[in-house]
Each structure stands twice: as structure tokens, then as C-alpha cells.
Amino acid sequence: MIDIKNVSKWYGNFKVLTDCTTNVAKGEVVVVCGPSGSGKSTLIKCVNALEPIQQGQIIVDGTTVSDPKTNLPKLRARVGMVFQHFELFPHMSITQNLAIGQIKVLGRSKDEAIERGIKLLDRVGLKAHANKFPGELSGGQQQRVAIARALSMDPICMLFDEPTSALDPEMINEVLDVMVELAQEGMTMMVVTHEMGFARKVAHRVVFMDAGQIVEDAKKDDFFGKPRSERAQQFLSKILSH
Amino acid sequence: MLSNFDFSVIPVSLPFIWEGLLYSFKLTITAMCGGIILGTLLALARLSGGPVLSRFAAAYVDTLRSIPLLMVILWFFFLIPLVTGKPMGAENSALITFTLFEAAFYSEIMRAGIQSIPKGQVNAGYAVGMTYWQTMGNVVLPQAFRNMLPVLLTQTIILFQDTSLVYAIGAKDLLKAAENTGKNYNRPVEMYVFSALIYFIICFSLSMLVKRLQKRIAIIR
Numbered sequence: 001m002i003d004i005k006n007v008s009k010w011y012g013n014f015k016v017l018t019d020c021t022t023n024v025a026k027g028e029v030v031v032v033c034g035p036s037g038s039g040k041s042t043l044i045k046c047v048n049a050l051e052p053i054q055q056g057q058i059i060v061d062g063t064t065v066s067d068p069k070t071n072l073p074k075l076r077a078r079v080g081m082v083f084q085h086f087e088l089f090p091h092m093s094i095t096q097n098l099a100i101g102q103i104k105v106l107g108r109s110k111d112e113a114i115e116r117g118i119k120l121l122d123r124v125g126l127k128a129h130a131n132k133f134p135g136e137l138s139g140g141q142q143q144r145v146a147i148a149r150a151l152s153m154d155p156i157c158m159l160f161d162e163p164t165s166a167l168d169p170e171m172i173n174e175v176l177d178v179m180v181e182l183a184q185e186g187m188t189m190m191v192v193t194h195e196m197g198f199a200r201k202v203a204h205r206v207v208f209m210d211a212g213q214i215v216e217d218a219k220k221d222d223f224f225g226k227p228r229s230e231r232a233q234q235f236l237s238k239i240l241s242h
Numbered sequence: 243m244l245s246n247f248d249f250s251v252i253p254v255s256l257p258f259i260w261e262g263l264l265y266s267f268k269l270t271i272t273a274m275c276g277g278i279i280l281g282t283l284l285a286l287a288r289l290s291g292g293p294v295l296s297r298f299a300a301a302y303v304d305t306l307r308s309i310p311l312l313m314v315i316l317w318f319f320f321l322i323p324l325v326t327g328k329p330m331g332a333e334n335s336a337l338i339t340f341t342l343f344e345a346a347f348y349s350e351i352m353r354a355g356i357q358s359i360p361k362g363q364v365n366a367g368y369a370v371g372m373t374y375w376q377t378m379g380n381v382v383l384p385q386a387f388r389n390m391l392p393v394l395l396t397q398t399i400i401l402f403q404d405t406s407l408v409y410a411i412g413a414k415d416l417l418k419a420a421e422n423t424g425k426n427y428n429r430p431v432e433m434y435v436f437s438a439l440i441y442f443i444i445c446f447s448l449s450m451l452v453k454r455l456q457k458r459i460a461i462i463r
């Protein structure tokens with residue numbers, strides 16, 4: 001479903017990604033972790049072309065992302081994305097947030113979009129907040145709305161960039177629960193996170209990045225059993241110790 | 243000294259003053275709407291228009307911001323007939339001049355407003371599949387406009403004051419109407435005082451309004 005082949009990327013002279021290769025098969029959940037600044041966010045943003053790449057190839061569901069002929073809006077509409085800081089549209093109500101993409105991008109009617117939006121809102125347990133504005137919700141609630149917004153487009157896969165790292169600890173689980181449920185339903189997911197509990201529970205594979213390189217790309221059990229690289233071992237022992 | 247004043251000219255002047263005021267309003271509102279639209283396009287061109295467009299927009303904005311408005315008014319009024327071959331009338335000439343001139347100022351305000359919207363919001367728009375224009379129109383510009391509303395209105399108050407400059411080309415605005423009636427009834431000082439009072443009352447109340455708006459926006463955020 002998502003094929004990342006020998007991808008390199010520079011910010012000016014600074015090489016952020018070096019020859020990254022990995023993939024996410026249909027129905028698979030891949031967790032990406034690694035120290036701060038290792039390029040996780042950059043890599044995941046390359047998948048739906050929010051960031052351009054200079055070398056290599058990314059193919060999503062048969063479409064080459066970096067091909068200049070690719071219709072990017074069309075591709076992105078099929079790839080859901082959830083951000084660290086939620087990025088709900090603050091000037092729109094929750095319902096509008098859920099409907100806008102469906103109406104403007106998918107061309108659904110307003111009624112249809114709202115109905116679908118409310119259904120998804122119900123699913124993430126926030127139906128009562130339909131008419132509020134993002135600023136009136138807690139971080140955990142906003143992030144659940146953001147997941148519902150991504151789902152409203154009926155995506156073929158979902159990208160998550162540290163969806164819980166901006167949340168107060170007591171709100172992390174409400175968001176992870178929604179993600180676990182999604183994973184168990186068979187959604188294809190690429191998730192940047194340090195929540196190793198989530199990885200253990202639903203991930204199929206874990207990708208470990210350091211300094212712009214994919215250092216380790218292993219089945220979950222192998223990764224948690226005994227990561228091959230020393231850097232991954234160090235990283236694991238650090239984040240599992242607290 | 244004050245006993246020499248005769249303010250009985252004021253009731254007589256009201257219909258003329260009203261007509262002049264209406265033109266001043268028309269000029270202000272046209273230049274505001276046109277200026278904001280054109281200014282927003284200039285800001286977008288400057289921020290994401292590619293090398294040619296953005297340089298053009300920058301040159302346009304920087305040039306107009308460096309020339310006194312009065313000179314632009316005069317030039318436009320005297321040059322355009324030379325180019326097109328027929329006079330355009332002071333009122334219409336002023337409408338166009340002000341729109342083009344104010345666009346440069348509104349453009350800088352909108353540019354700041356657009357830049358104040360975090361990149362994450364743009365990415366969120368793109369991520370649901372919106373195009374550049376959809377993201378601008380639905381996500382960035384509404385927020386930029388809301389954030390900048392007090393500044394845009396403050397610029398409009400300045401614009402309203404500046405409309406009095408059109409008197410130089412003889413357009414019949416509030417100031418011109420006051421001057422004309424002052425001349426006709428031989429009470430120029432009274433009429434200048436009266437028109438100054440009108441400018442003051444309008445601008446002062448608008449400023450108060452902007453202050454309250456600013457507080458409200460601060461609370462929303």
C-alpha cells in the first residue's frame with residue numbers, strides 16, 4: 001500500500017533523510033520511532049507529499065507520489081493524516097470540520113457530509129460536542145475529532161505523526177483507544193509514536209530511525225525481543241524505563 | 243472673536259454636506275472592498291506566486307507605499323485622460339486611484355495575517371485533499387482576515403481621513419461640500435470647523451469600535 005524506496009531528502013544543505021526504504025502492506029500497522037530530530041515527521045510527511053523528496057520513490061496504492069504528473073490533492077484525499085497538534089480548523093464548528101473536506105474535495109452534499117461526520121463523531125464518543133468549536137474541547141477530544149475528520153474522507157490508509165505527544169497524560173489513552181480500534185478493524189496505518197504499549201498491542205512492524213536513516217525495520221516481536229542495533233536497544237531501554 | 247461666528251449656516255448647508263459625506267463614504271467603502279480583495283491577491287502573489295509574480299507584487303506594494311497619496315491622486319487624474327484620450331471625472335478617477343493605492347497597504351496587512359497562520363493549518367488543509375486555492379479560501383484567509391480585522395479597520399479609518407485629499411482634484415466629497423457652502427454663504431471658517439467635527443466624530447467612534455473588537459478577538463483566541 002505504501003512503498004518507500006531509497007528516499008533521500010535535503011533541507012538546503014542539510015540531509016534529513018538518507019536512503020530510507022520501508023513499506024506498509026494493506027491492513028498492516030507500522031510504528032515508526034526514534035529520537036527527536038531523527039526525521040520521523042519528515043518521512044511521514046513525504047508519504048502524502050506535504051514535503052517533497054529529492055531522491056528515491058514513494059508509491060501509495062500504485063500512485064507514484066513524487067511524479068510531477070500526480071494529482072496530489074486527489075491522492076491526499078485518500079490518505080488520512082493526524083497531526084501532533086490536531087490542526088482542527090479553529091474558525092469552524094466540529095461538524096464543519098468534519099464536513100468541509102467531504103463537501104469541497106469529495107463533492108458530497110452538505111446533508112450527506114454532515115450525516116457521515118456525525119456518525120464518525122459518535123464513533124469517537126463526541127457526538128454531544130457537534131456544535132462546539134475546537135477551542136472548547138480538551139486536547140484529547142480535539143485529537144479524536146481530528147481522527148474522525150481524517151476518517152470522514154474514507155481513506156485507504158492513515159498516517160499519524162505523534163498523535164499523543166502533545167496531550168496531557170490522562171488524555172493519551174482515550175486517543176490510543178480509538179487508534180487501537182481502528183487497527184483492529186484492519187486499517188492500514190503508519191504511526192509515528194513513542195507509545196510502546198500501543199506498538200506492542202497492535203503494531204505488526206516497528207521501524208526505528210536515527211539521524212535520518214532507518215536503522216531497524218523489524219517484526220514487532222523481533223524488535224521488542226532483541227533489536228539488532230545498539231542504538232535501538234539504547235533507545236528502547238530509555239523510553240521503557242519511564 | 244467667537245461672537246463673529248455665525249453657525250446658522252450649518253442647517254442650511256446640511257443637504258450639501260450630506261451629499262459630500264455620501265461620496266466620501268462611497269469612496270471609502272469602494273477603496274476598502276476593492277483594496278482588500280486586490281491586496282489579498284497581491285499578498286498571495288507575493289507569498290506563493292513564483293519568482294515573477296511575487297517580484298511584481300513586491301514592486302507594486304513598495305512603490306505605492308513610497309509615494310505620497312496626493313501625488314498619486316493628481317497623476318492619475320491628469321495622466322489617464324492623456325492616455326485614454328477622454329476625461330474620466332474627478333469622482334471616478336478618485337475611486338480607482340484609492341482602490342489601487344489602498345491595495346498596497348491592505349496587502350501588507352493581509353500578508354502579515356496569512357503569515358500568522360501556522361504551517362500546520364495549511365498542511366491540514368492539504369492533507370484532506372484541498373487544493374492550494376481551497377486551502378487558502380477555506381482555511382487560511384478566513385483566519386487571517388479574522389485575526390487582522392482590527393488592523394484592517396484601523397487602516398480604513400485612515401483611508402476615510404485620506405479621502406479628504408480628493409478635494410485637490412475637485413471631487414465633491416465632504417470637505418469640498420463644506421468649502422463650497424462656506425464660500426457661497428461667506429462663512430468658510432464655520433464650515434471648516436463643522437466638517438472637521440464630522441470627520442472627528444466618525445473616526446473617533448470607529449476607533450472606539452475597533453478597540454472593543456480587539457478585546458473581543460483577544461478573548462476568542
Ligand SMILES: Nc1ncnc2c1ncn2[C@@H]1O[C@H](COP(=O)(O)OP(=O)(O)OP(=O)(O)O)[C@@H](O)[C@H]1O
Nearest residue numbers: 011014016034035036037038039040041042043162
Ligand atoms: N522546514 C525545515 N527546514 C529545515 N530543517 C528542518 C525543517 N523541518 C525539520 N527540519 C530538521 O530536520 C530534522 C528532522 O526533523 P523531524 O521533524 O522530521 O524530526 P522528528 O524525528 O519528527 O523529531 P521529533 O521527535 O522532535 O518530532 C531536524 O533536525 C529538524 O531540525
Ligand SMILES: [Mg+2]
Nearest residue numbers: 040041042162
Ligand atoms: Mg516529529
